[in-house]
Amino acid sequence: MAGREGTTTPQSGSTSWTGFIKSISSFSGDLSSLTAPPFILSPTSLTEYSAYWVSDPALLVAPASISDPEQRAVAVLKWFISTLKQQYSSRNEKMGSEKKPLNPFLGELFLAKWPIAGTESALELASEQVSHHPPVTAYNITDTDKTVKLTGYNGQKASVSKTLAITIKQVGHAILEFPKLNESYLITLPALHIEGLVSGSPYVELDKHTYVVSSTGFVSKISYSGKGWLSGSKNSFTANTWHKDSPKKILYAAEGQWTGSFHILDSHKKEVASHDPATVPHPTPVVADIASQDPLESRRAWQKVAEGVKKGDMDLVGHEKTIIEESQRQLRKREKEEGREWTRRYFDRLDKDPVFERLASCVGEQAEPDKTGGIWVAKATKAL
Numbered sequence: 302m303a304g305r306e307g308t309t310t311p312q313s314g315s316t317s318w319t320g321f322i323k324s325i326s327s328f329s330g331d332l333s334s335l336t337a338p339p340f341i342l343s344p345t346s347l348t349e350y351s352a353y354w355v356s357d358p359a360l361l362v363a364p365a366s367i368s369d370p371e372q373r374a375v376a377v378l379k380w381f382i383s384t385l386k387q388q389y390s391s392r393n394e395k396m397g398s399e400k401k402p403l404n405p406f407l408g409e410l411f412l413a414k415w416p417i418a419g420t421e422s423a424l425e426l427a428s429e430q431v432s433h434h435p436p437v438t439a440y441n442i443t444d445t446d447k448t449v450k451l452t453g454y455n456g457q458k459a460s461v462s463k464t465l466a467i468t469i470k471q472v473g474h475a476i477l478e479f480p481k482l483n484e485s486y487l488i489t490l491p492a493l494h495i496e497g498l499v500s501g502s503p504y505v506e507l508d509k510h511t512y513v514v515s516s517t518g519f520v521s522k523i524s525y526s527g528k529g530w531l532s533g534s535k536n537s538f539t540a541n542t543w544h545k546d547s548p549k550k551i552l553y554a555a556e557g558q559w560t561g562s563f564h565i566l567d568s569h570k571k572e573v574a575s576h577d578p579a580t581v582p583h584p585t586p587v588v589a590d591i592a593s594q595d596p597l598e599s600r601r602a603w604q605k606v607a608e609g610v611k612k613g614d615m616d617l618v619g620h621e622k623t624i625i626e627e628s629q630r631q632l633r634k635r636e637k638e639e640g641r642e643w644t645r646r647y648f649d650r651l652d653k654d655p656v657f658e659r660l661a662s663c664v665g666e667q668a669e670p671d672k673t674g675g676i677w678v679a680k681a682t683k684a685l
Contacts, residue, residue: 343400344607346599348411351428351440356387358415365448374519385559405430411599413586422446427647432674439648441679450478454677467495472672487514487660514660518545536560650675
């Protein structure tokens with residue numbers, strides 16, 4: 302679920318909204334399996350959400366052209382924070398409220414690309430549902446010049462708190478690489494919760510903290526906070542950057558709103574970078590026409606379901622979802638009978654990832670492969 306802060310539920314759906322709130326207040330387990338009312342459903346599959354890493358193609362590739370590793374670390378921090386609005390708050394602005402995405406099926410794909418302004422290069426994305434139980438999406442983003450590569454995976458488990466906020470724990474991580482510089486960054490994922498459900502004006506807040514850790518030794522910690530009963534602003538954050546050899550020496554500090562503008566200052570309080578999403582266009586990914594897509598690609602596979610969601614026709618949604626789900630059950634049954642497992646197209650499963658372990662050791666992070674069906678990495682020889 303994600304959407305625009307401060308949007309209220311349409312009055313015509315207020316009765317259904319009240320029923321939905323009552324249903325989640327007594328629900329136990331993962332909310333992804335809960336049937337939601339029409340106005341809370343998104344026509345978009347969760348596999349498409351990997352595209353929000355590329356909120357600004359230029360910012361993603363910019364660090365690759367910076368010669369100084371410390372300045373690259375600052376540029377990566379700026380890029381990462383700039384993605385948060387798209388990733389966690391802007392995904393359904395046109396639809397007007399928080400939306401529950403379609404749950405992907407095993408093997409589902411979303412393929413897209415973004416031209417990089419001023420160059421002949423483009424960023425290309427392969428997003429794949431690599432596990433269904435537990436649900437896990439993996440993604441790989443590279444530019445055609447092979448100067449940047451972002452690979453990661455994440456699973457989500459949603460539950461309801463006593464205050465009727467939806468709490469979402471994300472499991473997984475991303476690795477950003479600049480191959481020509483022989484440099485890697487570990488990016489951990491924030492927890493989040495959705496507030497404002499009772500009032501019918503839901504919005505996302507990020508929880509706790511995330512790390513961005515460079516193989517050159519620079520570490521950034523981003524801490525999230527939100528609006529409290531008496532103080533604070535929605536979607537706020539602070540960040541500090543240091544070198545692992547001198548963890549008490551803060552080199553850079555940042556603060557602002559991850560849905561709004563922010564500034565990065567050096568140790569002398571001089572601004573070295575800033576960002577305002579209101580001034581930056583977010584290009585739409587280029588996706589093949591539905592008719593020419595692979596049958597496993599999200600927009601083709603879910604086309605009729607998405608049409609039903611947009612029309613508010615839940616009979617059509619239920620019918621078409623049943624067709625997809627029954628087909629998947631038959632595939633799993635046949636695989637079990639034949640003693641084989643579904644072959645992932647773009648990703649391999651590992652028990653350990655040396656790159657992750659080396660970078661994670663700086664901040665005490667650990668992988669949880671038992672919660673994500675393994676550690677997922679892009680296949681080395683697979684072209685997008």
